[in-house]
Amino acid sequence: MDTVLRPPPPFCFENTLSSVTSGNLSRQWLKWKKSFEIYSKACELSKKTEDVQVSILLHVIGEHCREVYEQFTDKITTIKGLLEHFDKYFLPTKNLTIERHKFFPRGQQEGESVEQYTFELNKLAMTCEFKDLRDDLIRDRLICGLREDSMRERLLRESETLTLQKAVDMCRIAEMSRMQAGCIKQEDTIVDCPNVQPVVHAPRKLPLALRDAVKNKLDEMLEQQVIAKVEGPTDWVNSMTVVKKANGDLHVTVETDHKPLVSIIKKPIASAPARLQRMLLRLQPYTFELVYKPGKYLYVADALSRAVAPADSSAPPEKPLDHLEMEAQDSETS
Template identity: 35%
Template structure:
């Protein structure tokens, strides 16, 4: 039986991923051809022949303890492992894992598979399944699905996967039914149906505009009867930027806004802007707050915030050093004071334009998920960013993903 051998090994781009894929294909090829019992020298020769000229050049640079090790398959494979898969930075790998979000139109199974692959290099140990489960809840793109997952008191990875697959399947089925229904209607009168839909929508909008403010309607949002534009599902705010901020993806928000949005996950509402002079009731209630807490998710939210801070791409020692330097940095302390008391005119102008992205977590000043570096440590951080000679673009990307300097764009 003749089988087509695997493709040659690519030593450009993501070399680690290319090598692991090639190694698995080669081992499957050897098993399929029944060559397990053949001498190692023959299997090494087959490996180098299939891998190609570049892999042969790399093989010729290997230094073996004994001359006969050149013809031992396990030794040769371990040499290629060391060359193509260098030791990984655990903090950085965990940061990459925690930053993985489900993209638009990405199937859930692809998202799950990528999470499992990234988790292999994070050294989670016994917490591997629970960390993958948490990232599914955090990274799934469907807000309604995330709300259902958060309702589960004893959520396991298996349960989360079943719920996500069921939700995705149901959406596909509903989409199929809608397409079939639209196709059946279009067979009779495509043009008339399209005109009818547009006209019906325009008529409903016109009727809604003509309704007086005192009219009582059956609301589809909250399921009750009330006056026009007085639905409890409408939330009014006098902070206009918040209307745009909450439309961002959860991973793009600062931890301070993430805490707010996670508290609001259980509600289906529309945020609208209203000038503060018209928010009379909210202003009166803010002057007489209640001592009774109505939130049952505060502890879970705090755990999430602590988890975000623990997976930052920095060691515990360096993290403590940044916390201490932040406490001594007069500029950053002034920024923190402005965050608590309000920004004064001309104060910390380099941070003023990003003030909505700033937050404080365990003594660290963060811009979204990036650490704001104090003045005394900036030169040291720049030297660490340039370690490894990654090139200009990779060094810039590495800096933008993990730290924020006063002059960093």
């Protein structure tokens, strides 16, 4: 087995002041030592004699560390004793105050996930000797160090029954939900075909008996944000047909010669694109019908779209037909 498994590379280090004070030397040594322990267990080095184990370690550790070994004054006959001597050389005396000072100010960095943040806190806590309070202190540091205030407030409301694992799970679910919501939180837009010319339909006259009811219905739909009031000119203006239902309510039918709009409205929510799902969900509580009619059969709108504007722009504007109709009715009643 030992001839097949590749041993860890020789341990190379820089024994400088900055390397020692920053903790890089001790971290590098602990990583290499862990790699050698895995190699030793996989190759079953424990079945060999102590002299052979010591020789294998000195061979694998490299020339730089063998020079350190020659400076040891004690006679070392076991691999455990040799590793302990290297620990004393590479691992400085641990200062708990400094180690815990690295842990407590650690906050979540920009772009760092909660999973990675918790992993870094666990690494820092390994040298702090928190013992039985380890999970509780990591949980508290996780809550205090989160960048998102709303998530911190939610965790604080669960403080009595909140464990470290539960806090991490809640944060992970919140992150996933926020990412998924960002995928569908887009403005709902309808892309027109470039070869279709916009059409402006003329307003239709309404019977006097239905005008108040239609106005109330439109105000209700406007308040519920089913429709939106447009003050200025637009490229498309569709006709609206009002039908009185059997229960006395009004059923609004919108006629359009923009055929793709009809298929978009009839799409099932589950199969609709994410950018249209919000619009379809908001339309669910309301009753209306959108029907397609070719532009040539929308006679009034088609005629007006083809009409030529009068040459004399100084002439006073004509009154709308519905206004003339109301004046005629008022004159008849008087």
